[in-house]
Amino acid sequence: MKCTFVDVAPESDFSIQNLPYGIYSTADAAEPHVGVAIGSHVLDMGALARLGLFGGIAGLDAERVFGQPQLNEFMSLGRPVWRAVRLALQSFLSDGENATRRQVGSVGAVAVPLSAARMHLPASIGDYTDFYASREHATNVGTMFRGKDNALMPNWTHLPVGYHGRASSIVVSGTALRRPSGQRRPDPARPPVFGPSARLDYELEAAFFVGPGNALGTPLSVEQAEERIFGMVLMNDWSARDIQAWEYVPLGPFLGKNFGTTISPWVVTMDALEPFRAPQPAQDPEPLPYLRTPPSAPAHGGYDISLSVDIKPSGRDEFFPLTRSNLKHMYWSLRQQLAHHAINGCNMRPGDLCGTGTISGPTDESFGSMLELSWSGQKDVPLGDSGVTRKFIEDNDVVRITGSCQGDGFRVGFGECIGQVLPALDLGL
């Protein structure tokens, strides 16, 4: 299928096979509203709704849903509506004889260049959970925090371990964050000290948005979970390792994590990712029945999404590679994570965000955090052949995550998840 409405370069993340949704504003339309990315443009979903493009879709009040400043209501409508909207968009973009297309006239009537769009958070995120689903990452971090013999806890291969994060400090790509200050204990023989984190890190993650929710007390099966995931974004779960290591016993991540979490602005739908399903790693021991794949669900729970992390060190103009990984390394699939989250009756709501956990793979270059790359600060990580090295993230460094699936002549990509670290505030403490 080819987009004839605007030109789409083969290496563009935003092909007609992708069509990710986001919330944007422009100088002329300052209220955030729903858009869909195609090539180097953003299409105004509200304008298309007013032209009647989504008129025949049962269960969709398109002008209202696409006139919202967030995607929660669209997310709540479920897969049949999402698919019908996707088909209408693909027909509009590829078929010059489409009735709406004839009315539009110029591209400028319904689209702006991406460069003119200011992106906002795609949803009002009520709750945010972060999992710990890469076996390699959990083994690496466990070895550093608790020693080789306690690296992987006995529960890890039986359930997707997770923690409840903080939704209020999730920010959209491009938002700068300050280095956090907190309690740390650099010398285990001495009392803790207070000050700016000296071991600030990134975590390469993806995250999924929940679509239709479930009522309190009513679990979701793996099969139901599969149908309720709207789409995915890239995520950087910024982590202050020194604050984390001192505070986390016994209740888990807290201030070492909740000072900021960055997500990419475009939500790539699970329908766009469908052709890129891939086997997840073999699960041994076999999980309990509520986490198994039923014969009626698609066989593969994994996705083949290439992921990169690059850094622009302070004072330099170019980016250098840190991590090259892939979502297919995740031991626990998205649908297992969601089914596990709701198995006790916890109610999930449209727009809730679940991080996959750091996506490390088996090779050193696939390690998804500085903690792993520098092995807890024991070795310098060279940045290309620049002569610059890092153990952790320094002030004014910029960290960028990108990710995409390569199809035959087209790409389904996420755009960027980018953030700069500003120096800590001087609290005079």
Ligand SMILES: O=C(O)/C=C/C(=O)CC(=O)CC(=O)O
């Ligand atoms: O205590 C530990 O083993 C580590 C915990 C984390 O870093 C939590 C986390 O964010 C998990 C992840 O991203 O995979």
Ligand SMILES: [Ca+2]
């Ligand atoms: Ca994390």
Ligand SMILES: [Mg+2]
């Ligand atoms: Mg975080």
